[in-house]
Amino acid sequence: TASNVVNIVEVGPRDGLQNEKGVIPVSVKAELVSRLGRAGVEIIEAGSFVSPKWVPQMAGTADVLLQAERFRNVRYPVLVPNQKGLDAVTALLAKHSMSPPLTDEISIFTAATDAFTRANLNATTAESLERLAPVVAAALDRGLRVRGYVSVVIACPYSGQVDYVRVRDVAKALIDMGCYEVSLGDTVGTGTPTQVSEMLEEVKKSIPVAKLAGHFHDTYGTAVSNVLTALDHGVRTIDASVGGLGGCPYSPGATGNVATEDVLYALQGSQYHVSGTVDGTIDLDQMADIGWWISEQLGRESTSRAGRAIRAR
Numbered sequence: 400t401a402s403n404v405v406n407i408v409e410v411g412p413r414d415g416l417q418n419e420k421g422v423i424p425v426s427v428k429a430e431l432v433s434r435l436g437r438a439g440v441e442i443i444e445a446g447s448f449v450s451p452k453w454v455p456q457m458a459g460t461a462d463v464l465l466q467a468e469r470f471r472n473v474r475y476p477v478l479v480p481n482q483k484g485l486d487a488v489t490a491l492l493a494k495h496s497m498s499p500p501l502t503d504e505i506s507i508f509t510a511a512t513d514a515f516t517r518a519n520l521n522a523t524t525a526e527s528l529e530r531l532a533p534v535v536a537a538a539l540d541r542g543l544r545v546r547g548y549v550s551v552v553i554a555c556p557y558s559g560q561v562d563y564v565r566v567r568d569v570a571k572a573l574i575d576m577g578c579y580e581v582s583l584g585d586t587v588g589t590g591t592p593t594q595v596s597e598m599l600e601e602v603k604k605s606i607p608v609a610k611l612a613g614h615f616h617d618t619y620g621t622a623v624s625n626v627l628t629a630l631d632h633g634v635r636t637i638d639a640s641v642g643g644l645g646g647c648p649y650s651p652g653a654t655g656n657v658a659t660e661d662v663l664y665a666l667q668g669s670q671y672h673v674s675g676t677v678d679g680t681i682d683l684d685q686m687a688d689i690g691w692w693i694s695e696q697l698g699r700e701s702t703s704r705a706g707r708a709i710r711a712r
């Protein structure tokens with residue numbers, strides 16, 4: 400039976416900010432990472448080493464890593480789409496060698512449909528897997544951990560309902576390449592608990608559930624329910640974004656990830672324990688404040704329901 404410890408991957412600084420239209424200063428992004436670390440978050444996806452022509456907002460990720468406060472026992476994974484991204488990460492690590500290192504983990508990503516992979520990576524899914532395999536091998540060789548993402552595991556904005564067998568095959572390919580974990584993304588955020596359940600049943604046929612993570616966007620308000628469904632299935636790693644920030648530039652209309660505050664609130668008093676560094680967990684009130692702080696930096700209000708309720712009390 401699975402442990403009751405839930406790990407949160409805080410994707411706010413990456414998924415949360417990558418879709419913003421205005422330029423966010425590096426100092427604000429680094430401050431976000433620092434605040435998340437102080438609130439007890441152990442895994443903070445700090446940004447991406449992708450093409451700035453494709454995703455301009457992630458251009459300063461090296462400086463975000465350099466400026467953010469360092470915490471022991473906190474990891475700062477970054478997204479990498481290709482060899483060029485990995486080379487940028489290793490060059491940065493070589494230039495600034497420190498203990499703990501600036502980062503020890505990359506995330507690679509592809510999708511369950513060709514249409515989405517084309518929009519996001521300019522390749523078919525098969526081509527992307529072929530290109531990523533040597534990148535993963537090189538990263539492992541350089542001592543980095545590698546996480547994999549499969550996008551559009553329920554529905555694709557370009558080709559509709561997704562075949563869960565395809566999700567399983569793509570996830571399995573990432574595990575076989577050497578990813579220690581695969582995060583299953585409901586990129587569009589249309590997924591219902593029933594669909595998440597059916598999708599996980601299929602993927603679990605090929606991958607031990609301990610190697611799976613859930614990544615739910617909240618477009619239709621089902622993200623917290625989908626998190627609980629994934630936990631029921633034995634998934635113990637959940638991607639979440641403070642303030643409910645986020646969206647993918649290549650998933651039109653999708654809103655942010657499940658808010659980290661909402662997940663923390665929903666799991667209070669449950670059989671689950673969220674792992675973190677503040678009294679062994681993540682501090683909900685601090686996270687609610689951070690959700691408001693970063694949202695106000697972006698000129699709006701926090702969209703986290705728990706964050707709004709906490710402010711109002």
Ligand code: HMG
Nearest residue numbers: 448449450453480483484519520521548550551584586647
């Ligand atoms: P391409 O145009 O086919 O590639 O894009 P290219 O090799 O022709 O490169 C185009 C330009 O980008 C060149 O510059 C390259 O040097 C440069 P130029 O020569 O024209 O001046 N370039 C780079 N620059 C910096 N770092 C790099 C890099 N690579 C190329 N690593 C490519 C192919 C993969 C580069 C592009 O499609 C790309 O960057 N895609 C990333 C898209 C992205 O970041 N999407 C969001 C993240 S995924 C997501 O949000 C989903 C997730 O949250 C889960 C879920 O919700 O489902 C994870």
Ligand code: MG
Nearest residue numbers: 414584586647
């Ligand atoms: Mg996402």
